[in-house]
Amino acid sequence: AQSVTQPDIHITVSEGASLELRCNYSYGATPYLFWYVQSPGQGLQLLLKYFSGDTLVQGIKGFEAEFKRSQSSFNLRKPSVHWSDAAEYFCAVASGGSNYKLTFGKGTLLTVNP
Amino acid sequence: GAGVSQSPSNKVTEKGKDVELRCDPISGHTALYWYRQSLGQGLEFLIYFQGNSAPDKSGLPSDRFSAERTGGSVSTLTIQRTQQEDSAVYLCASRPTRYNEQYFGPGTRLTVT
Numbered sequence: 001a002q003s004v005t006q007p008d009i010h011i012t013v014s015e016g017a018s019l020e021l022r023c024n025y026s027y028g029a030t031p032y033l034f035w036y037v038q039s040p041g042q043g044l045q046l047l048l049k050y051f052s053g054d055t056l057v058q059g060i061k062g063f064e065a066e067f068k069r070s071q072s073s074f075n076l077r078k079p080s081v082h083w084s085d086a087a088e089y090f091c092a093v094a095s096g097g098s099n100y101k102l103t104f105g106k107g108t109l110l111t112v113n114p
Numbered sequence: 115g116a117g118v119s120q121s122p123s124n125k126v127t128e129k130g131k132d133v134e135l136r137c138d139p140i141s142g143h144t145a146l147y148w149y150r151q152s153l154g155q156g157l158e159f160l161i162y163f164q165g166n167s168a169p170d171k172s173g174l175p176s177d178r179f180s181a182e183r184t185g186g187s188v189s190t191l192t193i194q195r196t197q198q199e200d201s202a203v204y205l206c207a208s209r210p211t212r213y214n215e216q217y218f219g220p221g222t223r224l225t226v227t
Contacts, residue, residue, distance in 0.1 A: 032214050043205060044218040051214060099170055100214050104157035
Protein backbone atom coordinates (compact mmCIF):
# COMPACT_ATOMS: atom_id res chain seq x y z
CA ALA A 1 0.00 0.00 0.00
CA GLN A 2 1.18 3.50 -0.69
CA SER A 3 2.22 5.77 2.16
CA VAL A 4 3.73 9.18 2.78
CA THR A 5 5.92 10.25 5.67
CA GLN A 6 6.58 13.84 6.64
CA PRO A 7 9.17 13.55 9.41
CA ASP A 8 8.82 17.10 10.72
CA ILE A 9 5.59 17.90 12.54
CA HIS A 10 6.50 21.54 13.15
CA ILE A 11 9.19 23.79 11.70
CA THR A 12 10.00 27.37 12.65
CA VAL A 13 12.01 29.65 10.39
CA SER A 14 12.78 33.34 10.30
CA GLU A 15 11.36 35.50 7.57
CA GLY A 16 13.81 35.64 4.67
CA ALA A 17 15.45 32.34 5.56
CA SER A 18 15.43 29.33 3.26
CA LEU A 19 13.04 26.45 3.81
CA GLU A 20 13.06 22.74 3.12
CA LEU A 21 10.17 20.45 4.07
CA ARG A 22 10.83 16.75 3.86
CA CYS A 23 8.61 14.11 2.30
CA ASN A 24 9.26 10.41 1.80
CA TYR A 25 6.88 8.13 -0.04
CA SER A 26 6.31 4.45 -0.54
CA TYR A 27 4.76 3.38 -3.82
CA GLY A 28 5.34 0.43 -6.10
CA ALA A 29 5.34 2.18 -9.44
CA THR A 30 6.28 5.62 -10.68
CA PRO A 31 4.52 7.93 -8.25
CA TYR A 32 2.36 10.93 -8.89
CA LEU A 33 3.42 13.37 -6.16
CA PHE A 34 1.89 16.58 -4.89
CA TRP A 35 2.41 19.30 -2.33
CA TYR A 36 -0.61 21.11 -0.93
CA VAL A 37 -0.79 24.03 1.51
CA GLN A 38 -3.57 24.69 4.00
CA SER A 39 -4.02 28.01 5.76
CA PRO A 40 -6.08 28.06 8.98
CA GLY A 41 -9.75 27.40 8.27
CA GLN A 42 -9.13 26.95 4.57
CA GLY A 43 -9.15 24.08 2.12
CA LEU A 44 -6.10 22.66 0.42
CA GLN A 45 -4.34 24.61 -2.30
CA LEU A 46 -2.13 22.81 -4.81
CA LEU A 47 1.44 24.14 -4.75
CA LEU A 48 3.04 21.83 -7.30
CA LYS A 49 2.99 18.35 -8.76
CA TYR A 50 5.32 15.73 -10.24
CA PHE A 51 4.21 13.16 -12.78
CA SER A 52 7.27 12.47 -14.93
CA GLY A 53 10.12 14.15 -16.72
CA ASP A 54 12.22 16.85 -15.11
CA THR A 55 12.78 15.94 -11.48
CA LEU A 56 12.87 19.58 -10.34
CA VAL A 57 9.40 21.07 -10.52
CA GLN A 58 8.36 24.65 -10.00
CA GLY A 59 5.15 25.66 -8.33
CA ILE A 60 3.23 28.68 -7.23
CA LYS A 61 4.37 31.22 -4.63
CA GLY A 62 8.05 30.60 -5.41
CA PHE A 63 8.09 26.98 -4.22
CA GLU A 64 9.94 24.15 -5.90
CA ALA A 65 10.35 20.45 -5.19
CA GLU A 66 12.82 17.81 -6.28
CA PHE A 67 11.90 14.19 -6.96
CA LYS A 68 14.66 11.75 -6.01
CA ARG A 69 13.73 8.20 -6.88
CA SER A 70 16.79 6.69 -5.18
CA GLN A 71 15.78 8.27 -1.88
CA SER A 72 12.01 7.97 -2.37
CA SER A 73 11.81 11.65 -1.53
CA PHE A 74 9.99 14.72 -2.80
CA ASN A 75 11.22 17.61 -0.66
CA LEU A 76 9.69 21.08 -0.90
CA ARG A 77 11.96 24.12 -0.93
CA LYS A 78 11.75 27.89 -0.98
CA PRO A 79 14.81 30.16 -1.04
CA SER A 80 13.32 32.99 1.03
CA VAL A 81 10.28 32.54 3.25
CA HIS A 82 7.65 35.25 3.69
CA TRP A 83 5.42 35.67 6.73
CA SER A 84 2.43 34.77 4.57
CA ASP A 85 3.91 31.28 4.01
CA ALA A 86 2.97 30.29 7.56
CA ALA A 87 0.54 27.39 7.10
CA GLU A 88 0.37 23.62 7.15
CA TYR A 89 1.95 21.75 4.26
CA PHE A 90 0.90 18.32 3.07
CA CYS A 91 2.73 15.94 0.76
CA ALA A 92 0.59 13.41 -1.09
CA VAL A 93 0.93 10.49 -3.49
CA ALA A 94 -1.78 9.49 -5.96
CA SER A 95 -2.72 5.96 -6.85
CA GLY A 96 -2.49 4.95 -10.47
CA GLY A 97 -5.11 3.67 -12.86
CA SER A 98 -7.99 6.06 -13.30
CA ASN A 99 -8.67 6.57 -9.60
CA TYR A 100 -5.85 8.90 -8.51
CA LYS A 101 -7.07 8.99 -4.93
CA LEU A 102 -4.59 10.75 -2.68
CA THR A 103 -2.72 9.39 0.31
CA PHE A 104 -1.46 12.23 2.47
CA GLY A 105 1.32 12.65 4.96
CA LYS A 106 0.48 13.93 8.44
CA GLY A 107 1.54 17.45 7.48
CA THR A 108 4.21 19.92 8.59
CA LEU A 109 3.16 23.09 10.36
CA LEU A 110 5.33 26.04 9.36
CA THR A 111 5.75 29.00 11.69
CA VAL A 112 7.51 32.11 10.37
CA ASN A 113 9.16 34.46 12.85
CA PRO A 114 9.52 38.15 11.94
CA GLY B 115 -13.62 30.57 -12.70
CA ALA B 116 -15.54 29.26 -9.72
CA GLY B 117 -13.82 26.71 -7.53
CA VAL B 118 -15.21 23.79 -5.57
CA SER B 119 -17.86 24.90 -3.10
CA GLN B 120 -19.18 23.10 -0.05
CA SER B 121 -22.10 23.70 2.22
CA PRO B 122 -22.65 24.24 5.01
CA SER B 123 -19.29 25.58 6.12
CA ASN B 124 -20.04 24.57 9.69
CA LYS B 125 -22.52 22.07 11.09
CA VAL B 126 -23.21 21.30 14.72
CA THR B 127 -25.46 18.33 15.35
CA GLU B 128 -26.52 16.15 18.22
CA LYS B 129 -25.33 12.60 18.54
CA GLY B 130 -27.70 10.25 16.75
CA LYS B 131 -28.97 12.76 14.20
CA ASP B 132 -28.44 12.45 10.44
CA VAL B 133 -26.48 15.07 8.48
CA GLU B 134 -26.04 15.86 4.81
CA LEU B 135 -22.98 17.62 3.43
CA ARG B 136 -23.00 19.07 -0.07
CA CYS B 137 -20.28 19.52 -2.65
CA ASP B 138 -20.45 21.49 -5.91
CA PRO B 139 -17.43 20.59 -8.05
CA ILE B 140 -15.77 22.71 -10.68
CA SER B 141 -17.89 22.68 -13.82
CA GLY B 142 -16.82 19.96 -16.23
CA HIS B 143 -14.81 17.97 -13.70
CA THR B 144 -15.89 14.36 -14.02
CA ALA B 145 -14.05 12.99 -10.99
CA LEU B 146 -15.09 13.88 -7.45
CA TYR B 147 -13.60 12.83 -4.12
CA TRP B 148 -14.53 13.10 -0.45
CA TYR B 149 -11.87 13.19 2.23
CA ARG B 150 -12.03 13.57 6.00
CA GLN B 151 -9.56 15.54 8.08
CA SER B 152 -9.38 14.89 11.80
CA LEU B 153 -6.76 15.54 14.46
CA GLY B 154 -6.15 11.90 15.19
CA GLN B 155 -6.23 10.44 11.69
CA GLY B 156 -5.04 13.26 9.46
CA LEU B 157 -6.41 13.41 5.92
CA GLU B 158 -8.22 10.25 4.85
CA PHE B 159 -9.83 9.27 1.56
CA LEU B 160 -13.51 8.36 1.79
CA ILE B 161 -14.99 7.85 -1.66
CA TYR B 162 -14.32 8.49 -5.36
CA PHE B 163 -16.89 9.24 -8.05
CA GLN B 164 -16.40 9.04 -11.77
CA GLY B 165 -19.49 10.62 -13.25
CA ASN B 166 -22.40 9.41 -11.14
CA SER B 167 -20.89 6.06 -10.19
CA ALA B 168 -18.60 5.35 -7.26
CA PRO B 169 -16.02 2.74 -8.24
CA ASP B 170 -14.09 3.20 -5.00
CA LYS B 171 -15.91 3.42 -1.68
CA SER B 172 -13.10 1.78 0.24
CA GLY B 173 -12.57 4.68 2.64
CA LEU B 174 -16.08 4.92 4.04
CA PRO B 175 -15.59 4.06 7.74
CA SER B 176 -18.94 2.38 8.35
CA ASP B 177 -22.32 1.72 6.76
CA ARG B 178 -23.58 4.89 8.43
CA PHE B 179 -21.74 6.79 5.71
CA SER B 180 -23.09 7.04 2.18
CA ALA B 181 -22.70 9.37 -0.76
CA GLU B 182 -24.33 10.02 -4.06
CA ARG B 183 -23.71 12.18 -7.07
CA THR B 184 -26.34 13.33 -9.51
CA GLY B 185 -26.09 14.77 -13.01
CA GLY B 186 -22.35 14.26 -12.93
CA SER B 187 -22.17 17.33 -10.75
CA VAL B 188 -23.36 17.88 -7.18
CA SER B 189 -22.53 15.29 -4.55
CA THR B 190 -24.02 14.71 -1.13
CA LEU B 191 -22.30 12.89 1.71
CA THR B 192 -24.76 11.57 4.27
CA ILE B 193 -23.88 10.43 7.77
CA GLN B 194 -26.63 8.62 9.62
CA ARG B 195 -26.90 8.36 13.40
CA THR B 196 -23.87 10.59 13.93
CA GLN B 197 -21.34 9.73 16.60
CA GLN B 198 -18.82 11.97 18.33
CA GLU B 199 -15.98 10.33 16.43
CA ASP B 200 -17.54 11.65 13.21
CA SER B 201 -16.49 15.17 14.22
CA ALA B 202 -14.02 16.31 11.59
CA VAL B 203 -13.61 18.55 8.56
CA TYR B 204 -15.05 16.95 5.44
CA LEU B 205 -13.28 18.03 2.26
CA CYS B 206 -14.48 17.61 -1.28
CA ALA B 207 -12.22 17.71 -4.33
CA SER B 208 -12.78 17.51 -8.05
CA ARG B 209 -10.52 16.61 -10.96
CA PRO B 210 -10.82 17.04 -14.71
CA THR B 211 -10.80 13.82 -16.72
CA ARG B 212 -7.45 14.18 -18.42
CA TYR B 213 -5.40 15.49 -15.52
CA ASN B 214 -4.27 14.10 -12.20
CA GLU B 215 -4.45 17.07 -9.86
CA GLN B 216 -7.37 17.55 -7.52
CA TYR B 217 -8.86 20.88 -6.53
CA PHE B 218 -10.26 21.14 -3.04
CA GLY B 219 -13.18 22.98 -1.56
CA PRO B 220 -13.03 24.88 1.75
CA GLY B 221 -14.52 21.99 3.70
CA THR B 222 -17.42 21.48 6.08
CA ARG B 223 -16.55 21.41 9.77
CA LEU B 224 -18.84 18.89 11.48
CA THR B 225 -19.16 18.89 15.24
CA VAL B 226 -21.20 16.17 16.92
CA THR B 227 -22.22 17.03 20.48
